[in-house]
Amino acid sequence: MLQKPYDYQSTADDVYTFKTDYRVNYIAYFTEASHYFSDYPEIKDTVLNFGCAPDRSTERLRGARDGRVQYTVIAILEHYLEVRPEAIIFFVCDTRDRQHLARKILFDKWFSSSEARKKYNKIDEDICAGADCAHCSIIFSKKHPYATLALQSFSAIALQIRNK
Amino acid sequence: MKTNHTNTKQVENTLATVIKQMLDDKKMIYDHVSNGGKLKDLKSKGINVAKAV
Numbered sequence: 379m380l381q382k383p384y385d386y387q388s389t390a391d392d393v394y395t396f397k398t399d400y401r402v403n404y405i406a407y408f409t410e411a412s413h414y415f416s417d418y419p420e421i422k423d424t425v426l427n428f429g430c431a432p433d434r435s436t437e438r439l440r441g442a443r444d445g446r447v448q449y450t451v452i453a454i455l456e457h458y459l460e461v462r463p464e465a466i467i468f469f470v471c472d473t474r475d476r477q478h479l480a481r482k483i484l485f486d487k488w489f490s491s492s493e494a495r496k497k498y499n500k501i502d503e504d505i506c507a508g509a510d511c512a513h514c515s516i517i518f519s520k521k522h523p524y525a526t527l528a529l530q531s532f533s534a535i536a537l538q539i540r541n542k
Numbered sequence: 543m544k545t546n547h548t549n550t551k552q553v554e555n556t557l558a559t560v561i562k563q564m565l566d567d568k569k570m571i572y573d574h575v576s577n578g579g580k581l582k583d584l585k586s587k588g589i590n591v592a593k594a595v
Contacts, residue, residue: 388594388595389594391580391581391582391591392581392582392591392592392593392594393575393581393591393594394594405575405576405581407571407575407581407591408591408592408594409567409571409581409589409590409591409592410590410591410592413588414560414563414564426592427564427567427568429568429571429572431571431572431575431576432576433575433576433578434576434577434578435577435578457595458595461595462595470561470564470565470568472565472568472569472572505561512561512564512565
């Protein structure tokens, strides 16, 4: 069942915040990622990292699964890409607690069940270095002028490391 | 051949470093913001917040 996203705000610090019915505060943010893609001058200035996390002081309140969080996160991503259609959003699943695979599966489910999949490409790669794997995705408009280059760059990075 | 091999190794090492850097940055950001810290405070550590729209 389609649920309504929570209301979210952008703050003076250029982050997005929202509060759930369970009184959990979330923060979502975009950071510049050009330094990661310095070998790809055509796109490097449009690549942004995306992240979202609950405030630790309220995280204990999460309890029951709250489906509205996913719609809010997707709504923030969609809003950003509507205003900045040239942006290429890079998303890497946090490995801090070894739950990165679970995060990847969850985010894949969120995206594939949203309307966003019709307007935006989401390309996934498992980028492994040694025993560690990072589950990464890039999301960008299907009308992006550098869509092919973005895809090739992303795949090249993954392939080069995989062949190590 | 040796030169090519060396270059390839250098690229691989660079890329592996980049991925590690991404994950380290992600952890740093999470630890900072989830404890109420401001993202802009991480500028000195190379984290630049993109303007909200």
